[in-house]
Amino acid sequence: MGCWTAIAGGEQYRFEGLAQLLAAASPRRSGDDLAGIAATSDAQRVAARFALADLPLRAFLSEAVVPYEADEVTRLILDTHDAAAFARIAHLTVGDFRDWLLSHEADAVALAAISPGLTPEMVAATSKLMRNQDLIAVERKRRVVTAFRSTLGLEGRLATRLQPNHPTDDLRGIAAYTLDGLLNGSGDAVIGVNPATDSVPNGIALLEMLDGLRRQYDIPTQTCVLTHVTNAMEIMQRGAPVDLVFQSVAGTEGANRGFGVDLAILREARDAALSLKRAGPSGEVMYFETGQGSALSAEAHHGVDQQTLEARAYAVCRAFRPLLVNTVVGFIGSEYLYDGKQIIRAGLEDHFCGKLLGLPMGVDVCYTNHAEADGDDMDGLMTLLAAAGVHFLICVPGADDIMLNYQSLSFHDVLALRTMLGLRPAPEFEDWLIRMGIARPGGPIRPPELAASRLMQLAHEAGARG
Amino acid sequence: MADTPAQDPWAQLRATTRARIGLGQAGDALPLREVLGFQMAHALARDAVHAPLDAAGPEAALRPHPVLHARSAAPDRSTYLRRPDLGRRLHPKSLSTLPNGPFDIAFVLADGLSANAVERHAAPVFRACLARLPGWRIAPAVIATQARVALGDEIGERLGARLAVMLIGERPGLSVPDSLGIYLTHAPRVGRRDSERNCISNIHTAGGLDPELAAAKLVWLMREALARKLTGTGLKDDADPAALASTAGLPPPT
Structure with missing residues (x-):
């Protein structure tokens, strides 16, 4: 185990082991305080950053923060x-690497080339030496393109997950939200519902409704019911239309066990989804969600800070070539990210680490009612992420998820972002919006009156069903 | 957007949901009345998080079933919000007050993040379960404060129960500040993982799951849990409505 010292403010600080050094260098957050691993003073935090800046990137290949023998x-x-x-950057320290990432030489091609040579710990360590501005500058350069029925991650585009959650999984209610979202130009990344009841028959009913709607209107997007991976496998066995297999994942074997998964079951689920032959040629059939604090919450954090563990979750995602990944950044609550400042910082870190590792990284810009945050904080984070080229954002009607009881973004928020920053939906979906009279050719989305819209028929059916 | 409900096709859709749909626009943004309505709902939800549990109401509603009180190791609300680890463990003084069974089930009514949810919906769920469980050995109901879901593990273990049922206030949402969640854990003991529980969520009277139906689902899960000796991801909620009705009133599997 390595040992590092740094002198700051006339005092000498000592850090035993990589995990301790990384935790001390991490920007302040309540989850690391809760775990008892955060820096005990602001000066110690900056001292740790001085020490971390001089650490060779190579060090992460010889010292694991979670033991190799104990963790898959x-x-x-x-x-x-x-x-x-890795060879191209093998001679760099963490601090040098930060400078190189920001250099003009490190363009999209160069960043993509080094991705497989990066470990999550290298990426997390580097982020700790970067201001928010630095994170955004690098994120913006690193595009990751994925495709199923729509093509996501292209320059100048901003995609969305339409999240039509309902407290009792009422099919009419879910159809009504979906309609509202489509009329506002949302849903190009996925129409994905979190079921209130995690049962196989319920999952099948939801999937059949969403897939029927997609086919009827020929919408170039994907549908997903965010149920446990073992449910999805059972649902596929019963012949229901599964586009994407969803799973929450974390950065340690123990935390994944807390989610009821391991790498083998994820591999099996991906193979099952590929065998349905619904995906495009790139074979991107997985959708993962992550979030800082999940390993600590599952008491499986090994004394490692929550941001480094979050980056390790991206190594799990990366192994299964996902179409979509998002951090549910403010969902976990104030125990892990206390306020708007911590949520904004974490959202940028997660997007940076995911993109640098080559993931199609989206963000659920969100907060709970027990966090010290509000819509103003979300306005800030969504704008920063859109400037940073985020793969997709999540939207719910009126920013109010009435099933999961938290606030995400509204359809309106994304309309505003697209106007303010000149960002357009995924190309196939944009064409569909134009065909439906929702977007003007080559230009802005102007939600039509429901009564006059081509989707009104859907509304009638939603009203008549059940 | 049309002016009168009769002309507004959203009116019919809104009847199916409490979601904020068909809100209209001011440019790309929301109309001001929607912005202010959202801010008020957020203010009410934040107030609900901090409201203390008034145990007298639920206690009266549970009678004549015996009731015990317990609290977690979190001394107050602000500590509770920052220290989930303390909310998962019993206060030392509460440890000694719990009798040792054996019992088939221990019910815990816990404030969680919404005391209002427990005050309003926990007793109806409990009573609806009791009516479906003749012959089951049911522990005294425990009303627990500053409690997280996993506190039910320690209480259930202490009581010597085969199953622990946590009836707990969910985090308040904007539309519903009083939603109740249920967590069922087989062979409760300290250190159980979340994947070892089954969850039934969104129990409330504003378009959520009805307490009677929640109890029917829960009783079905309880019987399956005892028969298969597990809860969690290995126990799928695969019940059709007919199965929910047919198992009510049967004695516990051994």
């Missing part, structure tokens, strides 16, 4: 590390 995520990270891709 560590084994995945080290066993699949691409030494050839």
Whole structure:
């Protein structure tokens, strides 16, 4: 185990082991305080950053923050590390790497080339030395393109997940939200519902309704019921239309066990989804959600800070070539991210780490009612992420998720972002919006009156069903 | 948007949901009345998080079933919000007050993040379960404060119960500040993982799951849990409505 010292403000600080150094260097957040691993003073935090800046990137290949023998995520990270891709940056320290990332030489091609050579710990460490501005500057350069029925992640585009959650999974209610979202130009990344009841028959009913709606209106997007991966496998066995297999994942084997998954079951689920042959040629059939604090919440954090563990979750995602990944950044609550400032910082870190590792990284810009945050904080984070080229954002009607009891973004928020920053939906979906009279050719989305819209028929059916 | 409900096709859709749909526009943004309505709902939800549990109401509603009181190791609301670890463990003084069973089920009524939810919906769920469980050995109901879901593990273990049922206030949402959640755990003991529980959520009277139906689902899960000796991801909620009705009133599987 390494040991580092740094002198700051006339005092000498000592850090035993990489985990302790990373935790002390991390920007302040309540989850690390809760775990008892945060820096005990602001000066100690900055001292840790001085020490971290001088650390060779190579150090992360010789010292694991979670033991190799005890954790399959560590084994995945080290066993699949691409030494050839790493060679280009192997001589750098963490601080040098931060400077290189910001350099004009580090363009989209160069960043993509080194992705397989990066470990989550290297990326997390680097983020701790970067201001929010630095994170955004690098995120913006790193585009990741994925495709199913729509193509996501292209320059100048901003996609959305339409999240039509309902407290009792009422099919008419879910159809009504979906209609509202489509009329506002949302849903190009996925129409994805979190079921209130996590049962197989219920999941099948939801999938059949969403898939029927997609086919009837020929909408170039994907549908998903965000049920446990073992449910999805059972649902596929029963022949229901599964586009994407969803799972929440975390950065340690123990935390994943808390979610009831391991790498083997994820592999099996992906194979099952590929065998349905619904996806495009890129075979991107997985959708993952993550969020800082989940490993601590599952008491499986090994004394590692929550942001580093979050980046390790991206190594899990990366192994399964997902269409979509998002951090549910403010959902976990004030115990882990106390206020708007911490949520905004974490959202940018997660997007940075995910993109640098090559993931199609989206963000659920959100907060709960027990956090010290409000809509003003979300306005800030969504604008920063849109400037940073986020893969997709999540939207719910009126920003109010009445099933999961938290606030995400509204359809209106994304309309405003697209106007303010000149961002357009996924190209196939944009064409569909134009065909439906929702977007003007080559230009802005102008939600039509429901009564006059081509989707009114859908509304009639939604009203008549059940 | 049309002016009168008769002309507004959203009116019919809004009847199916409490979601904020068909809100109209001011440019790309929401109309001001919607912005202010949202801010008021957020203010009410924040107030609900901090409201203390008044145990007298639920206690009266549970009678004649015996009732015990417990509290977590979190001394107050602000500590509770920052220290979930303390909310998962019993206060030392509460440990000694719990009798040792054996019992088939321990019910815990816990404030969680919404005391209002427990005050309004926990007793109806409990009574509806009791009516479906003749012959089951049911522990005294425990009303727990500053409690997280996993506190039910320690209470259930202490009581010597085969199953722990946590009836707990969910985090308040904007539309519903009083939603109740149920967590069922087989062989409760400290250190159980969340994937080892089954959850039934969104129990409230504003378009959520009705307490009677929640109890029917819960009783079905309880019987399956005892028969298969597990809860969590290994126990799928696969019940059709007929199965929910047919198992009511049967004694517990051994």
